[in-house]
Amino acid sequence: THNIGILGAGQLGRMLAMAGYPLGQKFGFYGFSKDEPSALLGHMFTHEDETDTLEALIDWAEIVTYESENTDLAVVRRIEAAGVPVYPGPDSLYYSQHRGREKSLFRELDIPTASFEVVDSLEALQRAIKVIGTPSILKTTTEGYDGKGQYRLQSPADAEAAWQAIGEREAILEGFVAFRRELSIIAVRGKDGEMVFYPLVENQHHKGILRLTLAPAEAIDPAIQQAAQDYMRRLMTRLDHVGVLTLELFETDVGLVANEMAPRVHNSGHWTIEGAQTSQFENHIRAITGLPLGSTQPLTSWCAMVNIIGETGHIKDALRLPGVHVHLYDKTERPGRKLGHLNVVAHSAWAREQALAALAPFLPAGG
Ligand code: ATP
Ligand code: MG
Ligand code: MG
Numbered sequence: 001t002h003n004i005g006i007l008g009a010g011q012l013g014r015m016l017a018m019a020g021y022p023l024g025q026k027f028g029f030y031g032f033s034k035d036e037p038s039a040l041l042g043h044m045f046t047h048e049d050e051t052d053t054l055e056a057l058i059d060w061a062e063i064v065t066y067e068s069e070n071t072d073l074a075v076v077r078r079i080e081a082a083g084v085p086v087y088p089g090p091d092s093l094y095y096s097q098h099r100g101r102e103k104s105l106f107r108e109l110d111i112p113t114a115s116f117e118v119v120d121s122l123e124a125l126q127r128a129i130k131v132i133g134t135p136s137i138l139k140t141t142t143e144g145y146d147g148k149g150q151y152r153l154q155s156p157a158d159a160e161a162a163w164q165a166i167g168e169r170e171a172i173l174e175g176f177v178a179f180r181r182e183l184s185i186i187a188v189r190g191k192d193g194e195m196v197f198y199p200l201v202e203n204q205h206h207k208g209i210l211r212l213t214l215a216p217a218e219a220i221d222p223a224i225q226q227a228a229q230d231y232m233r234r235l236m237t238r239l240d241h242v243g244v245l246t247l248e249l250f251e252t253d254v255g256l257v258a259n260e261m262a263p264r265v266h267n268s269g270h271w272t273i274e275g276a277q278t279s280q281f282e283n284h285i286r287a288i289t290g291l292p293l294g295s296t297q298p299l300t301s302w303c304a305m306v307n308i309i310g311e312t313g314h315i316k317d318a319l320r321l322p323g324v325h326v327h328l329y330d331k332t333e334r335p336g337r338k339l340g341h342l343n344v345v346a347h348s349a350w351a352r353e354q355a356l357a358a359l360a361p362f363l364p365a366g367g
Pocket of ligand 1: 114137144145146147148174175176177178182205208248259260
């Protein structure tokens with residue numbers, strides 16, 4: 001048994017704790033307030049308290065992990081300096097929280113990625129457009145999620161609008177990748193270097209937000225799965241990564257192209273809670289506590305995950321469907337907010353189609 005401190009107290013922390021309790025672990029959270037999704041799952045060390053809450057967390061925790069790539073590196077270094085290990089380590093965080101560093105690392109490791117240039121002024125952007133061309137995407141180098149902090153350029157004339165739209169701050173211009181599908185792979189590395197890999201899954205987004213994951217992705221050539229695993233092996237070894245690592249990929253006519261990575265459990269891995277032998281959450285806890293990693297085998301070839309965005313709506317209808325599992329995060333409704341998800345474990349392609357048809361009210365209209 002370990003006291004595990006989680007930096008952040010959102011739904012990922014909540015699901016990590018839910019997976020860790022059966023293994024006898026205890027959880028505490030370093031969060032903003034006592035009404036976050038993780039609040040009832042362990043002690044909350046909130047920033048609101050008068051006392052130095054980070055010191056209190058450091059005193060209590062034996063191992064620390066985090067639920068966001070935007071975690072402050074200085075906080076992680078302070079915890080480590082106090083003798084409490086943080087997994088994944090600072091390298092994983094350092095590269096994942098800056099799109100420029102991340103893509104440079106992909107290049108260094110021969111992992112295909114979009115053409116890119118980091119820019120810090122309008123003039124630099126205009127020069128970069130001459131190299132990268134259009135269509136292209138301008139993204140803030142840090143802090144973006146759910147497609148926020150991005151602008152799509154259709155022609156060089158869009159430079160000024162793009163620079164203003166992202167707030168005139170350091171950014172990365174990426175060549176637009178003409179992809180067939182969006183895929184992701186989740187891998188886990190233990191403290192002893194053991195690695196396990198989940199199958200590639202297909203992700204469908206709407207307005208920058210993940211709406212549907214199909215797991216495993218259909219019609220994946222074994223060589224493509226191997227290539228994805230190979231990229232993960234290189235990344236995790238180079239970063240000395242411990243825990244879950246996620247890589248978002250584009251499937252193109254010439255193979256996989258890496259988009260971004262996250263040093264944490266990921267929305268596209270939520271299907272593993274009921275859909276795989278061992279969930280991504282349990283495997284992350286196993287990895288950081290030095291336990292043997294669990295099987296990543298999917299239970300069927302027709303799993304899916306549907307995000308509940310903005311409003312919880314027709315939950316009772318979902319609860320009536322066999323093979324559908326409801327997960328709510330205890331968050332208040334707000335447009336565009338991730339409030340929960342529905343996992344589908346079906347035993348045939350047809351059964352999954354039926355389930356997804358019944359869950360259509362949770363999906364964006366028109367697919
Ligand atoms: P997340 O919520 O996954 O962290 P994010 O805000 O970090 O998202 P990205 O994943 O980089 O942003 O981009 C969001 C979406 O925009 C991608 O899932 C993809 O659909 C599209 N996109 C991003 N970069 C490119 C690109 N270079 N070419 C084509 N499409 C892209
Ligand atoms: Mg991202
Ligand atoms: Mg993304």
